[in-house]
Amino acid sequence: MPTGFITNLYVFVLAGFVGFEVIRRVSPLLHTPLMALTNALDAIVVVAAIIIAGRQGTALSATLGAIAVAAAFSNMVGGFLITDRMVRMFKLSGRERKQS
C-alpha cells in the first residue's frame, strides 16, 4: 500500500469531519445555495483536468482532459454565479424595501 494513500486518507478523514461540523451549522434557509456552492468548490477538479488536457500525452488523454476542463469549469463559473444571485436575495424585514 503506497504511503501516499495513507496521507490522503488522513486528509480525507479530517476534511470530512471539518466539512461535517461546518455544514451542520449552515442554516436550512440556505440549503439550496449550499448545494450550489459545494458544487462550485467541487469543480476544483478543473485543476487536474487542465494538467491532463495540456501535458505531454496521447490525443485521447488530451481530448478527455479538455472535455473535463469544460465540464468542471462550467460548474465553477455557473455555481458561483447562481450562489451569489441566491444569497443576494435574502434580506431582513424592514430593510428589504430599500433596494427595490
Add this chain to the structure above:
Amino acid sequence: MTTAQYLPDFVYIAAIALFILSLRWLSSPATARRGVLAGEIGAALAVVTTLFNPELVQYRWIIIALAGGAAIGIPLGMVPMTAVPQRTAMSHAFGALAAALIGISEYYMRLPNINRFEMTEIALEVIIGSLSFTGSLIAAGKLQEILPQRPIVYKGQNYVSLSVLGAAIILALILIFNPVHTAVFPLMVVISLFFGFLLVMPIGGADMPTVISLLNSYVGFTAALLGFVLNTKVLVVAGALDGASGFILSVIMCRAMNRSFTNVMFGAFGQLQTSAAGAVEERSVRTATPEDAAAILEAANYVMVVPGYGMAVAQAQHKVREFYDALTKRGIEVKFAIHPVAGRMPGHMNVLLAEADVPYDKLIEMEDANTEFPQVDVALVIGANDVTNPAARTDKSSPIYGMPILEVEKARTVMVIKRGMSPGFAGIDNQLYYLDKTLMLFGDAKNFVGNIVRELTGGGH
C-alpha cells in the same frame, strides 16, 4: 527541491482554507456573500496557479475548453429560481463527467504500468463517477419534466439493478487482477453508466429532494477518490467537503420524508405515490370566497402561510409577497412555515420566497412552526398537501404515516388554496380538508391570493 517548487502547494493550501471559510460564512444570510467571494478567490488562485504548471506543454485546448466551460456555465448560472433544481442536477452530471473522464484518461495514460492498488482506486472512481453522471442526467430530465415524473417500477427491479451493479464490480475485479485487459475497461464504464440510469429512473418526482442530495454526495466522493488517484490533496479536501454536505442533506431529507437511509441507498423509494389512492369517500367540505377569506384574515392577529411547490408551479410567489405586505401594513403578524421538503430540492422554498422579497426572518422551520400553530389565528396552505396531512401522525395505515408534518390543524382557522379539483383526487386523501375549522379556497393560487389582496387593500389595484 527549492521553495519555489512548492509554491503551487502553498496556493492549494490557501485555496482549501478559503473553501472551508466559504462554507463557514454560508452559515447565515448576513455573511453568505462573503462566503461566495472567499470560494471564488480560492478557486481562482488554484486555477491560475495550475496554468503555470511546468508539466503543461500546450495551451490551445485548455483555453478553448475554459472558454467553452464559461459559455455553458454562465447561462446555467442565470436560470430562473424555479429551475435551480434541474440546474443543480445538471451540474452534478458535469462534475461527475469531469471526474470520470479524468479517471478514464489516467487508466490509458498509465497502461501498462498500473499496480493493483492504483487500479482499484481508478475502477472505483470511474464506476461511481459514471453512474452519478447518468443518474444526474435522469434526475435533471425528470425535474425539467422531459422524462416522466411518475416512478417507473416493474417486478424484480432491484434484482435487475443490483445484477447490473454486480456486473460492473466483477469487471472491475478482472481489471484489478489484470489491468491490461483493455477491452474490459470500456465495458465497465458502459455498464456503470447503465446502472446510473437504472438507479434514478424508478424514482418519482416527490423524492427528488432526496435523490439530488444523494447524487451530490456521490459526486463529492468521486472527486475525493480522484484526489486519491492523482495524489492531489486539494481534490481530496474539496471532494470530502462536497460529499459531507450531500450526505448531511440526504439525511435531513430522509428524516423529513420518514425514510431510512438504507431504504434510500438501495433505491427502494418512489413507492410512496404508487401505493396511494385508497377508498375515496364523498365528504363535504366548507368553501369560501376571496371576500370571506379576506374578512377572516382582517380579524386575525397572527397568520401562518404554509407554501408548497404548488405555489411555485402557479407562479404565485409575488402575489404571496403582496399578501404579506397587505397584512403586515395592518399590523398583522405574518410568518411562513417551511417544511424541509417543500420545493424540489433542500431549501428550495426559501429561495423562491426570498426571490419574491419575503424577508428571511419571517421564514421559519418546521419544529419552530409547530410550536407556534396553537397561537396562530389563520393558517393559509398554498400548494402544499402531504406535508400538512394529519394522517401522518394519526393513521397507521396511511402511506405517509410517521412523516413529520406541519401541524396546521392546531391553528384556529385553516384555509387551503387548491386548484379547481375536488378533494380526494390528489393521491392520498387529506383529513385536514374535512375539519370544521378548515375552509377550502378553490381556484388558481395566483388568482386567489391576488383576489384576497385586492379585498385587503380595499378593491381596485
